[in-house]
Structures are given as structure tokens and as C-alpha cells.
Amino acid sequence: MNPERSAVRRTGSTCVGILGELLLTIGVVLGLFVVWQLWWTSVTANAEASTIMSDFRDGLAPEVSHTADLRTDDPPVPSPADVGETTGTLIVPAWYGLTNNEMPIAEGTSLNILDRALAGHYETSQQVGEVGNFALAGHRRTHGNSFRYVDRLDKGDQIIVETPKTWYVYEVTDHEIVTPDQTDVIAPVPHHPGQKPTERMLTLTTCHSLTLGEYGNDHRWITYATFVGWMDRSDGTPAQVLESRDN
Known part of the structure; x- marks a missing residue:
């Protein structure tokens, strides 16, 4: 066999082997990244959110262990909070058993807040x-999957x-899918945006798709x-909160 041709073949085989190893390594790295992004970020975020809520x-x-009638007069309105301050808890009874249906609410929507599984x-x-x-804003996938089941909410x-x-206490009325530039x-x-409001509303915003x-x-x-x-905490606890915690 021609020595030069054999050398070329050996070089080619070596290159193919190296390329194969590189592709395998890249595949492993990408796989680990997906595991980290989709699973581990939620483990750490939920742990941090749990600590924040406990604090x-x-x-x-x-908490009062019985319920009371909701008041329909004007509710008290909290003072504005500092960015990053925990101001309350968001509770979605319909998510009970699907995901963590209670999460802290913090002032601001930076990733430093949302990546800790906060609303x-x-x-x-x-x-x-x-x-x-x-x-309110929250992640739908990764970092706690806070609003993952937003599509399960019904009127x-x-x-x-x-x-x-x-x-x-608010009740869902509707939903829509918009592009990111529709900040209104x-x-x-x-x-x-220029119209004067006449009613009290709550809006949840999150990503639409769960596509990887x-x-x-x-x-x-x-x-x-x-x-x-609304209900004063000293008077009682909303019935749906009590029911979801008793199940």
C-alpha cells in the first residue's frame, strides 16, 4: 500500500474521531444545560421563594381558621413599596396540586426578582x-415555573x-395573547393608557409558549x-384558601 495514502487515511480517521468526540461533548454539554435550565433553576428558585414567604x-x-363574608366597600390600599421588598402573597386556588399555588409578591419585575420564583x-x-x-409578572417556564398553568384559569x-x-379577592374575566411590545x-x-380607570383589576403577564x-x-x-x-385578616380567611390548604 502506498505509504502516503495510508498516512492520509490515518489522518482522516483521526480527524473524524476528534470531530465525533467534539460533537458528543457538545451534546452532553447542551443536555446538561437543558437540565439546569428547566429543572435545577426551578429547584433553587422554589427553595428561595419558600424561605422568603416563610420570613x-x-x-x-x-391566620384565622374560619372564613367570613367578603366586604364590597372600598378596600384599604397599601403604600408603595421599595423595589425588591416583599409585599404579600399571590394565591391561585385553581393551581393547587398542579404547581406551587402560593408565591411571594415583590416590588419590581427585574430578573433578580422573577428568577427567584416570585411574582x-x-x-x-x-x-x-x-x-x-x-x-404582576412571573416566569412560565424555568426559575420556578411560577405561572406555568396560567392557561388552566377559567372565568x-x-x-x-x-x-x-x-x-x-379577584375573579378571572378573560385572557389574551399579545406581542411583547404591547405594554399597554x-x-x-x-x-x-390615557383613559381614567373606574374599576379595580388584576393582570397576570407571562410568556405564552412552553416550547423548549x-x-x-x-x-x-x-x-x-x-x-x-376584600376581608380583614383578623375577621377571617377566604374560603378557597382554607379549602386548598385542607385538601
């Missing part, structure tokens, strides 16, 4: 219980906000809810 609730008066309050939106739009499902002194969904009157390749960054899922009443 928040440690400072509250004990972030848009600083430009109204306070909870205030006339206008109390708007009439309750969304409840717990603060140190008050329970605020968190206006005091959604899609009408795009992580849902191309559209947003928006859920709207309207205020139906």
Missing part, C-alpha cells in the same frame, strides 16, 4: 385594591392577594381579573 409570614398575625409587581401599575390595574376562578392586614396591557385601563426552543419569548399570555371583595 414574610413569620411577621404576620396568626413581580410592575412599579408603574396600581397597588393591590386600588382603582386601576394591579399588574370565575379566584386570584387572591394576601397582605399583612388584608385579603384581596398593564395600563390602568388595558389598551387605553424558543422559551415563549415571541408572545405573552395575559390574564385579566376583576376585584370582587
Whole structure:
């Protein structure tokens, strides 16, 4: 056999072997990245959110073990909070058994907040219980999967906000899918930023798609809810909160 031809073949085989090893290594690295992104980030984020919620609730008066009628007069409105401050708890009874249906609410929507499995309050939106739009953001996939099952919410499902002194109860009215540039969904009157609000609303915003390749960054899922009443913490606890915790 021609020595030069044999050398070329050996070189070619070596190159193919090296390329194969590189592709295998890249595949392993990508696989580990997916595991980290989809699973481990949620493990660490949920652990941190649990600690934050425990610290928040440690400072509250004990929860009353019975319910009471919702009040329909004007609710108390909390003062604005500092960015990063924990202001309450978001409770979605319909998510019980599907995911963590209770999570801390913090002021602001930066990744430093959302990546800790918190619901972030848009600083430009109204306070909870205030006339206008109390708007919250959360991850749908990774970092806690906070709003993963937002598509399971139906009209009439309750969304409840717990603060140190008050329970605020909203009911889902509608949802829509928008592009990221449609930021007027968190206006005091959604899609009408110059209009004066006349009702109390809550809006949840999150990514639309759960597709692995795009992580849902191309559209947003928006859920709207309207205020139906409030309850002083010393008077009782909303029935759906008690029911979900008893199951």
C-alpha cells in the first residue's frame, strides 16, 4: 500500500474521531444545560421563594381558621413599596396540586426578582385594591415555573392577594395573547393608557409558549381579573384558601 495514502487515511480517521468526540461533548454539554435550565433553576428558585414567604409570614398575625363574608366597600390600599421588598402573597386556588399555588409578591419585575420564583409587581401599575390595574409578572417556564398553568384559569376562578392586614379577592374575566411590545396591557385601563380607570383589576403577564426552543419569548399570555371583595385578616380567611390548604 502506498505509504502516503495510508498516512492520509490515518489522518482522516483521526480527524473524524476528534470531530465525533467534539460533537458528543457538545451534546452532553447542551443536555446538561437543558437540565439546569428547566429543572435545577426551578429547584433553587422554589427553595428561595419558600424561605422568603416563610420570613414574610413569620411577621404576620396568626391566620384565622374560619372564613367570613367578603366586604364590597372600598378596600384599604397599601403604600408603595421599595423595589425588591416583599409585599404579600399571590394565591391561585385553581393551581393547587398542579404547581406551587402560593408565591411571594415583590416590588419590581427585574430578573433578580422573577428568577427567584416570585411574582413581580410592575412599579408603574396600581397597588393591590386600588382603582386601576394591579399588574404582576412571573416566569412560565424555568426559575420556578411560577405561572406555568396560567392557561388552566377559567372565568370565575379566584386570584387572591394576601397582605399583612388584608385579603384581596379577584375573579378571572378573560385572557389574551399579545406581542411583547404591547405594554399597554398593564395600563390602568388595558389598551387605553390615557383613559381614567373606574374599576379595580388584576393582570397576570407571562410568556405564552412552553416550547423548549424558543422559551415563549415571541408572545405573552395575559390574564385579566376583576376585584370582587376584600376581608380583614383578623375577621377571617377566604374560603378557597382554607379549602386548598385542607385538601
